[in-house]
Amino acid sequence: MSAMLSLDVLGVNVTPLVAGLGLGGLAVALALQPTLSNLFAGTYVITEGVVSVGDYIEMEDGVTGYVVDVNWRSTRLRTWTNNLVIIPNSRFAETIITNYNSRMSPSRVPDLRRGYESDLHRVEQVSHEVMDRVAGRASGIGAGLRAYFGYCDVRGEHVDFWLFVQAKDRLRVLKCAAS
Numbered sequence: 338m339s340a341m342l343s344l345d346v347l348g349v350n351v352t353p354l355v356a357g358l359g360l361g362g363l364a365v366a367l368a369l370q371p372t373l374s375n376l377f378a379g380t381y382v383i384t385e386g387v388v389s390v391g392d393y394i395e396m397e398d399g400v401t402g403y404v405v406d407v408n409w410r411s412t413r414l415r416t417w418t419n420n421l422v423i424i425p426n427s428r429f430a431e432t433i434i435t436n437y438n439s440r441m442s443p444s445r446v447p448d449l450r451r452g453y454e455s456d457l458h459r460v461e462q463v464s465h466e467v468m469d470r471v472a473g474r475a476s477g478i479g480a481g482l483r484a485y486f487g488y489c490d491v492r493g494e495h496v497d498f499w500l501f502v503q504a505k506d507r508l509r510v511l512k513c514a515a516s
Contacts (some may be wrong), residue, residue: 363391371427372410378426379409388412388436397433453494461486464500 341351380499388394388404394414400413400422407494412429414422451460468484 371425371441372426375410377432379407379411381411382412382426383407389438392436394437395435396424396429398468413424432497451498452494455496457496460498464498468500491496 341354344354345351361467381386388407390404392404394404400414400416402413402416402420402422405415405421406413409426411426412424414424416422451457464486465484465495468486486498487501488496488498490497
């Protein structure tokens, strides 16, 4: 500022210099916009703590994988087929994310259905046996955590029921239940 005032006092026209600096600053700002957007979004993703390295996530557009790195510019996922997906943080921060590794989160099996002809007492008994077997095979269920069973709806010729399991690693529990 003092240099421009000195030049003005010496009779040098500083208007073209100020205009040139303004246009140059605008060009630099436009060029840095994606980088700054990723930087601020990366800061948000890291400080928010929504995802951590090792979490299994699914994005709104269907991309799924394990988080292998979160840095200031991008988040990297490793898919089941061992592909590396690099997502700019500006896009990552704006999408809907399902984190399947939320710590100590309950895992609810989608509603199941049996016909009226079924012995509902036996259905409940078998459901508890299966949940106990899964709890024994899956190290993702912590000590003191429980499994719950309940009836939720009667529709037409069916009775709907649900299973609810508390787990440290919901993905492992669901894999054990499926096998």
